[in-house]
Amino acid sequence: MIRFLAPLAIFLAVVVFLYAGLGRDPREVPSPLIGKAAPAFELPVLAQPDKRFAPADMKGKVWLLNVWASWCVSCRDEHPVLVELAGKRVIPVLGLNYKDKDDQAKAWLAKFGNPYDLSVVDADGRIGIDYGVYGVPETYLIDGEGVIRYKQIGPLTPAILEQKVLPLAKSLQK
């Protein structure tokens, strides 16, 4: 009897796993940086060449670091979401202008609006390597201790903000 039931049992187990697998994105790779301190840097600020910024300046605050570039098409899709978020003033949004040209980056912000408290210039992409950037846009949620709590690869959407990023940010702000 068992001989004849075994195939069915094995199949049912496979179905359970397939069902569990349905809800998951096979390309969603968790960042090894989550739970680790955000890599330090000190970079010039876009449009304010004499000013420099380091993540340590944000100590005690929960903030978003958004990697963007004027050449990046998905960044333009994401942009209105960031502008709206910045308008609400619930969390500071800082930009990392990645492998971009200063004048093009400035023109882009002038044209589509500037959601960032400030953007730092990572012209050669060296800081991007430290942060494991492999697709722009990417967004990091960093807590008051300077620890990365969440990483979004690809554009932020209102749904991801509402369901994941903002609730997490709120719990960290307490």
Place this chain on the structure above:
Amino acid sequence: MIPELGHFALILALALALVQAVLPILGAARGIPAFVAVARPVAQGQFVFVAAAFAALAWSFYSNDFTVLNVVNNSNSSLPVQYRIAATWGSHEGSLLLWVLMLSVWMVAVSVFSKSLPDDMVARILGVMGLISVGFLAFLLFTSNPFERLLPAAPDGRDLNPLLQDPGMVIHPPMLYMGYVGFSVAFAFAIAALLDGRLDATWARWSRPWTTAAWIFLTLGIMLGSGWAYYELGWGGWWFWDPVENASFMPWLAGTALIHSLAVTEKRGAFKAWTVLLAILAFSLSLLGTFLVRSGVLTSVHAFATDPRRGVFILCFLALVIGGSLSLYAWRGKKVAPGARFELFSRESMLLANSMLLLVACAAVMLGTLYPLFLDALTGQKISVGPPYFELVFPILLAPAILLASLGPLVAWRKGNGAELARRMRLPAMLVLVFSLFVPLFFGRWALLTTLGLFLAFWIFAGTISALLLRLKAGTKINSAFAGMLLAHAGIGVFILGVTLVKSYEAETDVRLAPGESAELGGYLFKFEGANDVAGPNYQAARGVFVVTKDGQPVARMQPEKRIYRVQKNAMTEAAINSGVTRDLYVSLGEPAGNGAWTARLQVKPFVDWIWGGCLLMALGGLLAAADRRYRAGVRRREVPEAAEETVIHREPA
């Protein structure tokens, strides 16, 4: 208008499929002749409507109807006409429609070529196939309508993925799907037999040609896919063990096991339950393959962000069909009477061992394919299982199967004679050993793995030739089933030879060449004469020219291209290949390196075409076997002598 007619035809096909799934099975169970008689005409009617729907979609592509969303997403007005037609099955929706079309082709084939079968059997078979058809038609209509309109119309389409703009891609999916779906016939036969309780040699004889036919298509489909990857992807690999490839390979392994198990069931009446299980598994794996590829559970990005209904629908359908048939198997399988007895050393036990090895290899492929999914579900850990796993496990599992496959045709049914076999194979075995030890030296480099690969290839040749000689010596006629089996086995040998030699002796080098410069590889001198721009119908290309010489003699003029397709803006490497019996030369263009110089990858691949040649021989062997006289309508078993019996060593030494 045409798309709406296509949509409507699809709805009518679903209605007919529902009729086909319910009435004939009910009629066969309750003995209502009118219901039983419905099966054939309904199956044929369903084919007419599915074909009409398919034609409507093809017409929309052909006539550049950019009010159809599917056309907008997968075609373009500057796409050459043969690729516009092929784009019909280039999308998710279109390929499912092709799946259903293939299913209805098989149903028509069953309805036409089943004159010698009892009517209630045909009714059950077509009923089961109708049930499958219902599932897929409903899936199409409710989650993946290929005729969805886009109003207002788009000015032009987004073009077919350039990777698919290739002659191999025009015929690869239809072949593969014919194979996938073809196993539904063997599956339906098995379910019908379980429902009926009649599982005998006749049942096996009916199933065999259908199973073999499906297996031929699947073999050709996989071969074409591999060939396509070789020359279209531009880096000279021919098999990547990626989930989509594995999805087609698993049913092939199970189908191969099924073919061999069916042989035993037909000739000796043994392994009935095992054969039924394999028939269920072969088709289940085809469905699983469709699920894996179409649901995006393993491969695609954001597949479920767009439409979670699709994955859930296929999974439910999968659970219903496979779960249902395995339950039926658990319930009815044990009632199957045991077959004829046989000794441990006999052709029966060798075929049983072989089909088990094939199934274990299939399980190993499945484990490697699904393991990342299991691990993710259990622990949230992300890993990927790559070629190293498959390349280690797969040969280890299949080498014993190859060793047995060589001997199988030489061993008698029921009770073989081991001493006789050992005596007969002593000389061939020694020759094979010597050849496989020394042939590598001819290529200039000896390695253990090369010798092992060559040993397997030569061993199967030796067994095949011995079986042929034995039969010729006995003076019996060689029927086409026997010839087909030997040819298919020889095909495996040719395939192994190709794989072994290309893996052992391929050479490649990445070079940067200015016009006029040369590079040497494997005795060939590749001289780069420069690159110029050419315009294709829907792409721009840089075309490099390489003149290849060997010892000063001209060999080939090769023109690899780097194409940019205008609409989707992606770059494609179009490799130049100079094919030969003993080697391929393979040149792919890299990037421009300034001042007219280019980077390029040069490869010399010895005996690589033998890989596909072997697959072709296997398919041809299948064709011969399926065409055997005894499967044709009206030819009864008693008219054909028990052919296989004469080939074997069954006489005790006097």
